[in-house]
Amino acid sequence: MVNRRGWDIAILGAGIIVAVFAVLIYDEGTPGEQAVSIGSVAAVVLAYLLLARHEIGEDPPTWRVPVFIVAVSVAVGIGVSVNPFLAMLQTIIYPLVWMITANNRQAIVGSALPALAILVGFAAGEDFSAGGWASGLVTAGFSLLFAVVFGLWIASIADSAEERGRLLAELTSAQDAVQALSRDRGAAQERERMAREIHDTLAQTLAGLVLIAERAGGQYRSGKADAAMQSIATVEAVAREALAEARALVARTAAVPAEAAFDAALERLVERFRAEAGLQIDLDSALDADVDRDAQVVMLRCVQEALANVRKHADAARASVRVAAMEGTVVLQVIDDGRGFDPLAPRSGFGLDGMAERIALAGGALDIQARPGGGTALRVTLPTSSAAHPAVEPA
Structure with a gap:
């Protein structure tokens, strides 16, 4: 003003x-x-x-x-x-x-x-007189010329400043819109991440609890008290694990065992599925120490989802889990002898699609080989370091 x-x-x-x-x-x-x-x-x-x-x-x-x-x-x-x-x-x-x-x-x-x-x-x-007109013309003419030139120059500066102010206001408005979109996108990504986390942790664990509890009830009704007590003990252990997973989700940390040793965490996960489903699961893990935590988290999630699918859908008697690092990548294979399925058929579940999305975010690749009646082979390939990729599970 x-x-x-x-x-x-x-x-x-x-x-x-x-x-x-x-x-x-x-x-x-x-x-x-x-x-x-x-x-x-x-x-x-x-x-x-x-x-x-x-x-x-x-x-x-x-x-x-x-x-x-x-x-x-x-x-x-x-x-x-x-x-x-x-x-x-x-x-x-x-x-x-x-x-x-x-x-x-x-x-x-x-x-x-x-x-x-x-x-x-x-x-x-x-x-x-002529002299008076000449003096007036020189004085008034030069003054008017200077005033016009100087006024136009100042006016152009004012117009430029006004235009810059308008552009700055538009830029600020655009930045606010971008920030709003970024917040919305971040919220959507966080919801998707939490959906994957809940599916891969609490949902899987609770599904296992239901199966173990049903088995314990059947054993009790059949008079197998010792077996029923063992199943109840398994329910307690799995419930404690679900509680730890819930606390980890609340703390926005990876809902996986906190030990640095990937092999120990993988062994405990496989042992849980052996107890829940009565499956014979062969485990072979030889992971280098250079594989970062993001890749380890993705591998554990994929093993969890793959074994959950074997337990729920495959009707298999035997499965194998193989994890190995080679030439800058880590490879996971989960193979079962179950009834298989058609990978190209429409699916209503969230598990395989969520797994594929998680792997893609980590810069990896998912390959599924299956056919009805012929078992299923799942292969996951990931880079051993997330340096070239965004973090898979942001804090």
């Missing part, structure tokens, strides 16, 4: 200086001529206070603008006719005209009127 107080000080100060110097320099003039000089300066200052000052700001110009231009033109023309030094009033008239007019065209026309008045004033002071 334009500071009117600053303009007040500038106009009043310039008016006083011009009036003082006009009287001192033109001391040969009659008292009446000096009074006209002072009156001309006062008229310009008064026109500013009554008219132009109200137009300074961001509101559209009103009737005061043309009245102000006419008033100061008459005042400066009369003043110059008795004292040529009053042409210095141009230094405050032109900036005011450019400040209060609506556009460049109005500012140029508004500046031309005071310049014409000064030209006539010079000519009148010299009794409209």
Whole structure:
């Protein structure tokens, strides 16, 4: 916003200086001529206070603008006719005209009127002689040219600043929109991650609890108390594991055993499925220490999902799990002798699709070889380091 107080000080100060110097320099003039000089300066200052000052700001110009231009033109023309030094009033008239007019065209026309008045004033002071016209033309012409050039330059700077402000506002708005989209996308990714986590941890564990509990009930009804007690002990152990998984999810950590040794965690996972499903599962794991934790987490999740599918769908008697690192990759194979399925047939479950998405996020590949009645072979290949890929399970 334009500071009117600053303009007040500038106009009043310039008016006083011009009036003082006009009287001192033109001391040969009659008292009446000096009074006209002072009156001309006062008229310009008064026109500013009554008219132009109200137009300074961001509101559209009103009737005061043309009245102000006419008033100061008459005042400066009369003043110059008795004292040529009053042409210095141009230094405050032109900036005011450019400040209060609506556009460049109005500012140029508004500046031309005071310049014409000064030209006539010079000519009148010299009794409209050729010399008077020449002096007026030089003074008014050069002043008007300077005012127009300088005004257009300042106006272009102001327009550029306004355009930059508009672009900055648009950029800020666009950034806000991008941030909102990023937050929405992050929330969606987090929901997907949590869905995978719940499916791969709590859902799998609870499904195992249901099977073990059903088996314990059947054993109890058959009079196999010892076997039922052993199954109940397994239920307790699996329930404690589910509790640990839930706590890990709440803490936003990987819901896997905390031990650094991948082989120990894998052995415990396989042993749980042996107890839950009564499967014979062969395990062969030879993983290098260079395989980072992200790849280990993905491998454990894939083993968990694959064995869960064997338990629920394959009706298999035997399965094997093989994990090995080779040439910058880690390879997982899970093979069963169950009834198989058609990998290309539509699926309603979330397990295999979630596994494929998890593997893809880690930069790996999933291959499933299966046919109805012929068992299933699942192969997962992952890079041994996540340095070239985003973290699979962000904190």
